[in-house]
Amino acid sequence: MSLASLGLISFQFYWVGNVLKINEERFEQNVFQALSSTSERVEKGEASDILLSSLARDTIFQKALLEPIEPIRVQVRRRKVAVNRASVLDSLFDQPIPQISQTFRKLIATREGDPENFSQIEKYFTMSSSMASSLFTPDELAILLAEKERYLNFLSEQDQKLSKRQYANRRQNYIVEELNVSRNVAESIVKANMKIELVEVVIHQLLAQGNQHILNRLDTTVVKNEVRDQLINRNIDQPFELGIVDNRDNIVGIGPVADLNFLKENGIKAELFPSDLLGVENFLVIHFPEKQNYLIRQVFLPLGSSLVFMCIIIICFVYAIKVIIRQKKVSDIKNDFINNMTHEFKTPISTVSLAVEALQDPDLFGEESLRKRYLNIIKDENIRLGKQVEQVLHAAALEKKDFNLKLERVDLKSLIDAAKSHFELIVENRGGTISSEYSLISGQLDADVFHLNNIVNNLLDNATKYSKSAPQIKISVNETETDFTISIKDQGIGISKEAQKKIFDKFYRVPTGNLHDVKGFGLGLSYVKTMVEAHKGTIKLDSEPGQGSVFTINLPKNK
Incomplete structure (x- = not known):
C-alpha cells in the first residue's frame, strides 16, 4: 500500500510537471509564430509600400500624358501685369499650345473667330509672351500663370518617366515596323517590358533597403502594436518586453525594458526581413516577465x-498509517491487558481452589479453626476478584462518561489521613515511611467522597508498588482562597520522558520486559485523571528515572 501510494503521488507530480512543460512549449511556439507573423507582415508592408509607390508614379505619369489637367479655380482682382512679367511669360508660355491645359482652351474659345483656325493654332502655333499679353487680360494671365506653374512642377518630377515613355513609344513603333505585328500586340509587348522594368526598379529599391540600418526600416510603434495584435489573436494577453537585435548583436528596446542583456539572452527570437537578399540578420526578441504565473493560471x-x-x-x-499504528498499539495494549488480567485473576482463583480442596479433606472436619481460616481466605479472594471485575467494568463506564458525581462537603485532612493509615502498615513492613504535611484554611472541599478517596488511594498504591527499596512517601496539602493542591511524592524508580506522555492512557503500563512483578491492569492513573477532570481540576507529573515521581493535583473550591 505504501509503495502504491508513493507511486501514485510520484506519478501525479510527474504529470503536473509534464503539463507545465507542454504548456510552456506551446506558449513559446505561439509567441514565435506571433513574432514570425509580425516579421512577415512588416516585410510585406515594406515591399508593398515600394511597389505601390512605383506603381503610383507610373500611373500618374501615364494619366498626365493621356488626360488633361483640370483647371485651377482662383479669385483675382483686375490688376495690371508687372513690367518684369514679360520675361516670366516668355519662359512659361513659349511652348507649343497642345501642352497648355483646358483653361487656355476655354479662354481661346471665348474669343471671336473660327474654331478650325484655333485647332490649327493649337497644332502648330507657339505663343509668345507678347501674344499672350494681347490675348488675355491681367486676371486671365494670373490664372494661366498659376496653372502653368503647377504643370511645370509636375513635369519636372516626371522628366525621367517622360524619357522612358518616349523610349517606349519609339520601341513600340520599332516593333510594329520590324516585327510586322499589329499595334495592339506591340503595345502589349511594350507594357510587359515596362512591368519588367518596374519590377527591376522595385527589386533595386528592396536591395537598397537591405543596406539600411534596421531601425531606419521600421516604425517601432507599429511593430509593437502588431506584435500585441498577433499575441491577442493567439489568446496571449500578457505584458511583455520587446527589443530588436541588429546584425552587430546590439539590442535596442522597444518601450520600457528592465534588463536589455537578460532580454537578449533569454527572450524568444524571430528573424526580421528573413527574405533579404543580402542575408543580414536582425532579430525581434520578446520576453514575458509574468510568464510563469501565466502558465500556472x-x-x-x-x-x-x-x-x-x-x-x-x-x-x-x-x-491509514496512523490507524495501522494505533491498531498495533491497541493490539499491544489489549495483549498486555489480557496478560495482566490473567495474572491478577489467576492468583485469587488458585488460592480459592486450594482452599476448597483443603476444606474437602476429611481430616479437617474436626478442625473448626482451620475451616474458618480457609473460609475467610475464600471470602477475601472472592471480594478481591469482585473488586477487580468491578474495576474493569468501572473503566468501561468512565470511557462512556456514564457516571455522576455526588458532591458533598468533605474534610480533606480526615480523608487523606484515613488513606494514609491504610498504607502505613504496608510501608512500615517494607522499612519505609509515609508522612503528611498540611497548610489549610478551612480544609473543607465539595467533592465526591468515593472518587476522591479512590484518587488518593491509587496514587499512594503506585508510590508503594513502584518503590524497589523501602518506600519514602510524602503527602503535602496546601489550601488557598481559590483551590487545594495535593502533592504525593515518592523516591521510587521514576518514569522516563517518553513514558510520561502515555502514563495517563487507559491500559498503559510502563514496560518492564517479560516480568510481571507489579500488579494492576493499567487503569489506575487513567481513572485518576478522569476523576480529577470531572472535579474540574488538573493533574501533572514530574519524574526522573531513578529519582522518584511527584504527582500534583489541583482542585478548585468553586465547581
Whole structure:
C-alpha cells in the first residue's frame, strides 16, 4: 500500500510537471509564430509600400500624358501685369499650345473667330509672351500663370518617366515596323517590358533597403502594436518586453525594458526581413516577465485538481498509517491487558481452589479453626476478584462518561489521613515511611467522597508498588482562597520522558520486559485523571528515572 501510494503521488507530480512543460512549449511556439507573423507582415508592408509607390508614379505619369489637367479655380482682382512679367511669360508660355491645359482652351474659345483656325493654332502655333499679353487680360494671365506653374512642377518630377515613355513609344513603333505585328500586340509587348522594368526598379529599391540600418526600416510603434495584435489573436494577453537585435548583436528596446542583456539572452527570437537578399540578420526578441504565473493560471484547473487529489491521497495515506499504528498499539495494549488480567485473576482463583480442596479433606472436619481460616481466605479472594471485575467494568463506564458525581462537603485532612493509615502498615513492613504535611484554611472541599478517596488511594498504591527499596512517601496539602493542591511524592524508580506522555492512557503500563512483578491492569492513573477532570481540576507529573515521581493535583473550591 505504501509503495502504491508513493507511486501514485510520484506519478501525479510527474504529470503536473509534464503539463507545465507542454504548456510552456506551446506558449513559446505561439509567441514565435506571433513574432514570425509580425516579421512577415512588416516585410510585406515594406515591399508593398515600394511597389505601390512605383506603381503610383507610373500611373500618374501615364494619366498626365493621356488626360488633361483640370483647371485651377482662383479669385483675382483686375490688376495690371508687372513690367518684369514679360520675361516670366516668355519662359512659361513659349511652348507649343497642345501642352497648355483646358483653361487656355476655354479662354481661346471665348474669343471671336473660327474654331478650325484655333485647332490649327493649337497644332502648330507657339505663343509668345507678347501674344499672350494681347490675348488675355491681367486676371486671365494670373490664372494661366498659376496653372502653368503647377504643370511645370509636375513635369519636372516626371522628366525621367517622360524619357522612358518616349523610349517606349519609339520601341513600340520599332516593333510594329520590324516585327510586322499589329499595334495592339506591340503595345502589349511594350507594357510587359515596362512591368519588367518596374519590377527591376522595385527589386533595386528592396536591395537598397537591405543596406539600411534596421531601425531606419521600421516604425517601432507599429511593430509593437502588431506584435500585441498577433499575441491577442493567439489568446496571449500578457505584458511583455520587446527589443530588436541588429546584425552587430546590439539590442535596442522597444518601450520600457528592465534588463536589455537578460532580454537578449533569454527572450524568444524571430528573424526580421528573413527574405533579404543580402542575408543580414536582425532579430525581434520578446520576453514575458509574468510568464510563469501565466502558465500556472493556464493549467490552474487541472493543476489545482491534481494537487487536491494528491493532498487527499497523502492525507489518506497518513491516516491509514496512523490507524495501522494505533491498531498495533491497541493490539499491544489489549495483549498486555489480557496478560495482566490473567495474572491478577489467576492468583485469587488458585488460592480459592486450594482452599476448597483443603476444606474437602476429611481430616479437617474436626478442625473448626482451620475451616474458618480457609473460609475467610475464600471470602477475601472472592471480594478481591469482585473488586477487580468491578474495576474493569468501572473503566468501561468512565470511557462512556456514564457516571455522576455526588458532591458533598468533605474534610480533606480526615480523608487523606484515613488513606494514609491504610498504607502505613504496608510501608512500615517494607522499612519505609509515609508522612503528611498540611497548610489549610478551612480544609473543607465539595467533592465526591468515593472518587476522591479512590484518587488518593491509587496514587499512594503506585508510590508503594513502584518503590524497589523501602518506600519514602510524602503527602503535602496546601489550601488557598481559590483551590487545594495535593502533592504525593515518592523516591521510587521514576518514569522516563517518553513514558510520561502515555502514563495517563487507559491500559498503559510502563514496560518492564517479560516480568510481571507489579500488579494492576493499567487503569489506575487513567481513572485518576478522569476523576480529577470531572472535579474540574488538573493533574501533572514530574519524574526522573531513578529519582522518584511527584504527582500534583489541583482542585478548585468553586465547581
